[in-house]
Amino acid sequence: MNDTDFRDCQDCLCFAARRAARSITQHYDRQLRGSGLRTTQFTLLSYLIIAGHSSVNAAAEYLGMERTTLTRNLRPLLALDYVAVASGDDRRVKLIAITARGREAAAAALPQWRKAQRAMSKRLGPSAFRELAAMAAAA
Amino acid sequence: MNDTDFRDCQDCLCFAARRAARSITQHYDRQLRGSGLRTTQFTLLSYLIIAGHSSVNAAAEYLGMERTTLTRNLRPLLALDYVAVASGDDRRVKLIAITARGREAAAAALPQWRKAQRAMSKRLGPSAFRELAAMAAAA
DNA sequence: AACTTTTAGGTGTATACACACCCAAATGAA
DNA sequence: TTCATTTGGGTGTGTATACACCTAAAAGTT
Numbered sequence: 001m002n003d004t005d006f007r008d009c010q011d012c013l014c015f016a017a018r019r020a021a022r023s024i025t026q027h028y029d030r031q032l033r034g035s036g037l038r039t040t041q042f043t044l045l046s047y048l049i050i051a052g053h054s055s056v057n058a059a060a061e062y063l064g065m066e067r068t069t070l071t072r073n074l075r076p077l078l079a080l081d082y083v084a085v086a087s088g089d090d091r092r093v094k095l096i097a098i099t100a101r102g103r104e105a106a107a108a109a110l111p112q113w114r115k116a117q118r119a120m121s122k123r124l125g126p127s128a129f130r131e132l133a134a135m136a137a138a139a
Numbered sequence: 140m141n142d143t144d145f146r147d148c149q150d151c152l153c154f155a156a157r158r159a160a161r162s163i164t165q166h167y168d169r170q171l172r173g174s175g176l177r178t179t180q181f182t183l184l185s186y187l188i189i190a191g192h193s194s195v196n197a198a199a200e201y202l203g204m205e206r207t208t209l210t211r212n213l214r215p216l217l218a219l220d221y222v223a224v225a226s227g228d229d230r231r232v233k234l235i236a237i238t239a240r241g242r243e244a245a246a247a248a249l250p251q252w253r254k255a256q257r258a259m260s261k262r263l264g265p266s267a268f269r270e271l272a273a274m275a276a277a278a
Numbered sequence: 279a280a281c282t283t284t285t286a287g288g289t290g291t292a293t294a295c296a297c298a299c300c301c302a303a304a305t306g307a308a
Numbered sequence: 309t310t311c312a313t314t315t316g317g318g319t320g321t322g323t324a325t326a327c328a329c330c331t332a333a334a335a336g337t338t
Contacts (some may be wrong), residue, residue: 001246009185009252013259014160014167014178016271019203021153021160022295023275028153029296038323039153046148064158069325071288076323078164092333101264101289107140113148120152122292123277132155136162161325168326177293196316208295210318215293231303231316284312284335294325 017135024120031116035109042113044070045098045106048083053097060066064136077102156274163259170255174248180216181252183209184237184245187222192236194227203275216241 017024028039037045044096047063048054054072060067074096086095098106121128167178176184186202187193195213199206213235216222221241225234237245260267 001242001249002189005249006185006188006245008256009182009249010189011256011268012167012178012182012185012252013256013263013268013271014163015182015191015202016275017156017160017163020271020274020293021156022205023277024153024156026296028151029222039151040157040324043148043151044152046151047219049142049145049188050149053287056288063154064162065286065324066161066326068289068327072326073324090286090334094287103140106145109140110144110148110220113151117147117150117152120277124152124274126221128270128274129150129155132152132159135159135263135267136155136260138162157324165326194316195318204294205296206317207297207319211296212294229304229316233317273300279310280338282335282337284333286333287331289329289330292326297322298320298321301317303314303316305312307312308310 027120028088028113028116031112031119035105035106037109039113039116040065040073041082042106042109044073044077045082045102046098048096049103049106053086053095055093055095059096080105084108144227166259167252167255170251170258171248174244174251176244176248178252178255179212180221181245181248183212183216184221187235187237187240187247192225192234194232194234198235219244221245 025039032039032042035042044059044063047059051059051062054062056067056070059065060070063070065073074083078085081099082099082105083096084099086097087093088095143202164178171178171181172180183198183202186198190198190201193201195207196210198204199209204212215220217224219240220238221244222235223238225236226232227234
């Protein structure tokens with residue numbers, strides 16, 4: 001086992017993807033700083049605005065996120081009263097929905113998100129979203 | 140503020156990048172399962188093999204990672220005795236280097252990493268790494 | 279009805295990540 | 309030589325992520 005055997009590890013697609021995500025996330029989070037929301041939280045709220053109420057499973061599936069991760073990500077939003085839960089007929093299901101306060105917060109953050117999105121879209125070019133979506137789907 | 144204003148939030152490049160990174164990371168981590176290493180840890184070890192000893196700052200810069208993140212990421216590797224620290228002439232600088240045990244662990248994980256990398260490279264195509272690197276650099 | 283299986287969801291634990299802030303050592307200025 | 313500044317690095321805190329495992333309710337089976 002020679003040290004040079006590890007040379008191609010510098011082309012690790014996983015590390016490259018994580019690095020890109022870190023870099024892009026920092027850009028968005030800087031823009032959203034004043035809103036008090038992280039990009040992940042903003043995306044979650046915007047999903048709930050579009051989807052209306054949603055089960056935890058449905059939200060996790062739509063967002064391509066582990067269910068248990070979503071549970072954890074919901075916690076700060078629940079604490080801020082940006083998201084509320086209700087139960088449906090099936091008492092196992094927990095329906096999550098955005099609150100009025102959550103709508104306000106999302107509305108206040110929207111211009112900053114647009115600014116970040118415009119700048120990033122310009123830097124990465126028009127095909128970036130499609131490429132990223134393909135990467136998420138392929139793995 | 141209409142709900143439909145949030146429709147284009149579904150095209151968020153930040154979320155797409157994070158989602159791709161999650162998906163790809165899961166693929167690699169599944170392959171590396173038996174090695175006891177996460178992909179991030181494997182990459183860190185492979186960097187230390189190639190670079191020899193490195194300061195914390197230099198490693199963080201090379202890996203495109205927050206210095207404080209790297210400090211935290213080193214902890215499990217230090218606990219496993221895969222990485223060791225020494226101090227140079229400048230007593231502020233902490234030189235990190237891979238140990239013999241770390242080399243063994245990395246060598247054992249290398250075939251699994253290659254397997255994950257081959258499969259992912261095939262799925263994502265030959266331009267994926269370049270695209271991801273550009274995204275990391277652009278943001 | 280009683281039992282099994284499936285389904286929805288949460289917890290425990292551990293890593294990954296980053297900003298704000300802190301400390302100590304080296305460097306530079308007076 | 310003081311003293312301010314810069315530089316290398318760590319901590320506190322909080323979010324983000326996921327696997328293994330758990331509980332309860334619904335659905336299916338006998």
